[in-house]
Amino acid sequence: MSSTPDRSTDSELSTGSAAPGGLSFFALLALVIGSMIGGGIFSLPQNIAAAASAGPTIIGWIITGIGMVCLALVYQFLSARKPQLDNGIYAYARAGFGDYIGFNSAWGYWLSALIGDVGYLILLFSTIGKFFPIFEGGNTIPAIICASILLWAIHFLIIRGIQTAAMINTITTVAKIVPLLVFIVICAIGFKYDLFAIDFWGADAGLGDVLTQTKNMMMVTVWVFIGIEGASVYSKRANKRSDVGKATIIGFVFVLAILIAVNLLSLGIMQRSDVANLPDVSTADVLAHAVGPWGAWFISIGVILSLLGALLSWILLCGETMQVPGSDGTMPSFFGKLNKHDAPANALWVTNILTQIILIASYFSENVYLAMATLAAALILVPYLLSAVYALMITVRGEGYNNEPKQRNRDIAISVVATIYGIWLLIAAGMENLLLTALLYLPGALVYIWAKREKGERRYFKPFEWIIVAVLALAAIYAIVLFANGSMSLF
Numbered sequence: 001m002s003s004t005p006d007r008s009t010d011s012e013l014s015t016g017s018a019a020p021g022g023l024s025f026f027a028l029l030a031l032v033i034g035s036m037i038g039g040g041i042f043s044l045p046q047n048i049a050a051a052a053s054a055g056p057t058i059i060g061w062i063i064t065g066i067g068m069v070c071l072a073l074v075y076q077f078l079s080a081r082k083p084q085l086d087n088g089i090y091a092y093a094r095a096g097f098g099d100y101i102g103f104n105s106a107w108g109y110w111l112s113a114l115i116g117d118v119g120y121l122i123l124l125f126s127t128i129g130k131f132f133p134i135f136e137g138g139n140t141i142p143a144i145i146c147a148s149i150l151l152w153a154i155h156f157l158i159i160r161g162i163q164t165a166a167m168i169n170t171i172t173t174v175a176k177i178v179p180l181l182v183f184i185v186i187c188a189i190g191f192k193y194d195l196f197a198i199d200f201w202g203a204d205a206g207l208g209d210v211l212t213q214t215k216n217m218m219m220v221t222v223w224v225f226i227g228i229e230g231a232s233v234y235s236k237r238a239n240k241r242s243d244v245g246k247a248t249i250i251g252f253v254f255v256l257a258i259l260i261a262v263n264l265l266s267l268g269i270m271q272r273s274d275v276a277n278l279p280d281v282s283t284a285d286v287l288a289h290a291v292g293p294w295g296a297w298f299i300s301i302g303v304i305l306s307l308l309g310a311l312l313s314w315i316l317l318c319g320e321t322m323q324v325p326g327s328d329g330t331m332p333s334f335f336g337k338l339n340k341h342d343a344p345a346n347a348l349w350v351t352n353i354l355t356q357i358i359l360i361a362s363y364f365s366e367n368v369y370l371a372m373a374t375l376a377a378a379l380i381l382v383p384y385l386l387s388a389v390y391a392l393m394i395t396v397r398g399e400g401y402n403n404e405p406k407q408r409n410r411d412i413a414i415s416v417v418a419t420i421y422g423i424w425l426l427i428a429a430g431m432e433n434l435l436l437t438a439l440l441y442l443p444g445a446l447v448y449i450w451a452k453r454e455k456g457e458r459r460y461f462k463p464f465e466w467i468i469v470a471v472l473a474l475a476a477i478y479a480i481v482l483f484a485n486g487s488m489s490l491f
Contacts, residue, residue, distance in 0.1 A: 030170040032251030035227030038310035045266035046282030050277035053202030054214035067421030076245035081400035088232035089152030096390035108446040112379035124307040172309030179302025191268035322347035378433035385422035438475035
């Protein structure tokens with residue numbers, strides 16, 4: 001039996017050294033912005049207008065902004081207080097709760113990114129379908145063939161080197177921001193406050209009271225902040241560790257400002273009830289209302305650029321998320337191997353083969369993008385909560401704080417808010433989505449056992465970890481029963 005302990009200390013998790021010739025601040029910033037801005041922002045006006053009027057929407061943004069900025073600050077101060085931990089989304093969970101929980105954080109994040117990639121490919125070709133009807137819906141045979149070609153083109157780009165892929169991601173991130181900024185400027189110029197103020201609190205809208213509207217609006221925003229951790233995942237490859245925290249905060253604040261502007265300014269261009277009835281990519285119709293038909297075409301092109309960039313960002317994150325735990329024995333060593341270009345080739349091959357299989361399966365389903373986006377977001381909520389709880393643990397213990405009581409108290413407060421918000425996100429995801437995630441988390445136990453056997457360990461799980469496995473198994477069985485009797489479906 002191996003003498004390797006079941007739980008590693010922080011110092012055992014990674015060296016935490018900066019990567020010579022690694023990712024610059026702007027590359028890290030592009031990873032944060034690029035992974036957060038996908039297709040969801042372009043549908044945001046309709047999604048929120050269908051849930052709340054202007055007043056409750058503003059309240060919801062304030063609460064959501066506070067919760068998410070605290071989560072962003074968690075990743076910022078953890079990167080400074082625990083610089084030896086690489087790939088924060090995985091390493092924080094492992095350092096705080098042991099190998100199996102750390103594994104699950106990486107596993108859930110990887111599955112989330114992989115499933116999200118399928119959603120991006122489908123939405124991308126659905127948008128292209130506005131110009132070429134042969135792709136309409138995003139999951140026709142021509143769309144799946146072209147999406148597959150794009151998927152493998154990106155795959156071979158990345159395995160040629162992370163630096164090249166990150167540079168292209170930076171370019172696509174800038175390209176996707178331009179249409180959004182144009183939208184904001186035009187809508188700000190044409191903004192009509194009288195239109196914005198109609199039924200401000202939603203008393204006549206039939207959407208419920210202010211509290212109900214606020215809650216419903218916040219549930220929509222759960223899905224638009226995924227990607228806030230992008231720089232943290234790539235901490236090992238950063239030129240400077242301090243850049244990780246700065247990129248996280250600056251990227252988050254920038255995207256938050258764009259999200260709020262896109263949402264609220266739309267309500268000054270069209271009446272809320274009209275916005276609520278718009279189709280997907282509602283920003284296109286809002287801009288067309290303000291400037292004419294060219295606005296819809298302009299935004300559609302912006303959506304295509306945005307999805308291309310987001311797809312590249314998330315495939316990059318997929319590879320890195322599996323490579324780091326594969327290199328320290330939490331995942332099988334197969335995933336930890338780098339090729340001669342320092343790219344996680346094995347992890348990317350597995351990721352993209354599975355992506356291809358799910359993409360082909362999407363041909364037989366409807367409403368694929370929405371289902372994929374919802375499931376991907378639900379999977380990632382557990383890693384978010386684990387990061388927040390770990391931050392709370394180290395701040396309460398005072399780890400890494402030497403005669404800094406004010407800073408420590410500030411970080412405790414931030415961690416408490418981030419933890420509460422993380423719990424609320426899980427509740428907002430809903431029982432059905434949580435059961436689906438259990439169904440996907442459970443098979444990871446077999447991969448975890450594979451990694452343990454590689455290390456010569458025969459004690460695969462600690463007692464409390466067996467309890468987690470049992471809970472996942474029961475939830476997965478219940479989900480299967482609900483699928484079998486038609487009470488629950490994925491699509």
